Amino acid sequence: MRISQANAGDVAGLARLLWLDTVREEPAQPSVDTFAAELANWWATRQDSHLAFVARLLRPEIVGMAWVALVPRVPRPGATSRLSADIQSVFVMPSERGQGIGSALVEAASEHATRLGAIRVTVHSGRRAVPVYERLGFESSRQLLQRPSY
Structure with missing residues (x-):
């Protein structure tokens, strides 16, 4: 498996997965x-x-993706370039699931965001994927709240 940051040449493959x-x-x-x-x-x-990471096996086709949205945060005294990140749109082709591809993609996206200076990486997960994210070090937080827009 090869994980890399996507580029404009990967748009068709990303669009297919989305x-x-x-x-x-x-x-x-x-x-x-x-x-x-x-x-x-x-x-x-x-x-x-918005950066995308893609997974390929031996073939050139993309079999999985994970996006990371980088969000600049309001500066504070002594910390003028704060950044948060949100993992989004993680998807692996059904035929390739169970091989660690999704986990590797999330790790690559999270580590990249951290290298860029993100102080926090979040993910909004479906119920079935929560254990996967927990194995990757994500934790639930009572301080992270959301307000649905109807």
């Missing part, structure tokens, strides 16, 4: 090719704040 991950949730979605163009435009304006 499309596959949501096809059952969003039945009226555009074709994968149309979405790839939309993703390319979206990412072009957010390359500094």
Whole structure:
């Protein structure tokens, strides 16, 4: 398995995985090719704040991804360049699950965010994935609250 930071040449593969991950949730979605163009435009304006990491096996096709969103925090005296990070859109092809690919992707994205100076890395997880994130060192926090928008 090879994990690397994605680049513009990976947009079609990333779009394919995002499309596959949501096809059952969003039945009226555009074709994968149309979405790839939309993703390319979206990412072009957010390359500094949204980084993607991809997994490949022996083939050149991307079999997994994890995104990390970097969020600048309000400065404090003595700490003017604070940063938080959020792991997003982790997906591994169903046929490749159970091999540690998702964990390796999350580790790569988290470590990269930490190297960039993130003081906190968060993830919003589905219930079934919580044990995986806990094995990777994530902990639940009573201080991290969310307010749903209806």
